[in-house]
Amino acid sequence: MLYARCPGDCSKCPYRNLPLVYRIASRRRGESLGINLYPGRKVCSFDCLYCFRGPTAVKTLSPFDPGYPAPGDLERALELALGDSAGVRSIDFSGNGEPTLHPRLAELARVVRAAAERHGLAASVGVFTNSSTLGERRVVEALRLFDHVEAKLDTADPAKFEALNRPAAGLKLGQVVESLKRFRREYGGTLAVQVMLVDAGPLSNASPEDAEALASALSGVEPDEVHVYTVYRPPWAGGVSKPERDRFEEFARVLERSGFRVKAYYE
Numbered sequence: 001m002l003y004a005r006c007p008g009d010c011s012k013c014p015y016r017n018l019p020l021v022y023r024i025a026s027r028r029r030g031e032s033l034g035i036n037l038y039p040g041r042k043v044c045s046f047d048c049l050y051c052f053r054g055p056t057a058v059k060t061l062s063p064f065d066p067g068y069p070a071p072g073d074l075e076r077a078l079e080l081a082l083g084d085s086a087g088v089r090s091i092d093f094s095g096n097g098e099p100t101l102h103p104r105l106a107e108l109a110r111v112v113r114a115a116a117e118r119h120g121l122a123a124s125v126g127v128f129t130n131s132s133t134l135g136e137r138r139v140v141e142a143l144r145l146f147d148h149v150e151a152k153l154d155t156a157d158p159a160k161f162e163a164l165n166r167p168a169a170g171l172k173l174g175q176v177v178e179s180l181k182r183f184r185r186e187y188g189g190t191l192a193v194q195v196m197l198v199d200a201g202p203l204s205n206a207s208p209e210d211a212e213a214l215a216s217a218l219s220g221v222e223p224d225e226v227h228v229y230t231v232y233r234p235p236w237a238g239g240v241s242k243p244e245r246d247r248f249e250e251f252a253r254v255l256e257r258s259g260f261r262v263k264a265y266y267e
C-alpha cells in the first residue's frame with residue numbers, strides 16, 4: 001500500500017511513487033505502519049544472503065542521508081496513512097536497509113510520535129536494526145525515543161557472521177555483541193533480539209550448537225524477548241532456504257531452556 005506519494009508531479013523525480021509509509025500485518029508487531037527511510041535504493045551495513053530486498057546498493061557503516069524523505073515528507077505521508085489508522089498497533093522504522101544509518105533518525109522519530117499523538121493513536125513506536133551501529137552515541141540517543149527495538153543477532157560464530165550477514169569492512173561480531181550489551185544497560189524500552197535461521201549450502205546457523213553459542217552470547221545482553229524466525233519471502237541469493245521444522249523448533253527450545261522468553265515464527 002502506498003501512502004507516500006509526494007504531492008508534486010515531477011516526472012523525472014527518482015523518488016516518485018516510492019513508498020515511505022506502508023501498512024503491514026507484522027507477525028511480530030501486529031497490524032503496523034512501516035516506515036522506509038531509504039525508498040530509492042537499499043542502504044545497509046550488511047548484505048545478508050537471505051535479504052528479500054535484493055543486494056545492498058550502498059554498503060556503509062557511516063551515516064547516510066539520501067535527502068528524501070526529509071522530516072516534512074514523512075509528516076505528509078503519515079498524515080495520509082493515519083487518516084485510516086483503525087487497528088494499527090505499532091509504527092516501525094524498517095524498510096529498505098538499516099534505519100539507524102539515517103543521521104536524522106531522532107528527528108524523524110519525533111515526527112512519528114507527534115503525528116500519532118495528533119491522531120490519538122496509542123501505537124508502540126519501534127525500529128528494526130541489524131545492531132551494527134549500537135556502539136554509536138548518536139544511535140543510542142535516538143533509540144531512546146523508541147518504545148521497542150528489534151535488534152538482529154543471527155549467530156555467535158564470527159565466520160558465520162561474515163558469510164551470512166556480509167558486514168561492511170571493519171565490523172566484527174565481537175563489537176556487535178559488546179554494543180548490544182551496553183545498549184541493554186542504557187535502554188529502558190522493550191529489547192527483542194531477532195534471529196534469522198537459514199541453510200545456505202554448507203552454511204547453516206540453525207544447529208543446537210549454534211543455539212548454545214547464541215544463548216551464551218545473549219546471556220550478557222538480557223533481552224526482554226528473543227524472536228526466532230526463518231525465510232518467508234524469497235532471498236536475493238540462490239540456495240538459501242528454511243531449516244527443517246524440527247531443527248528450527250529444537251533451536252528455539254535450546255534458547256528457552258537457557259532462560260529466554262522466546263517467540264518462534266516458522267511460517
Ligand code: SF4
Nearest residue numbers: 044046048051097130
Ligand atoms: S540487515 Fe536487514 S536490510 Fe540489511 S541486508 Fe540484512 S536483512 Fe537486508
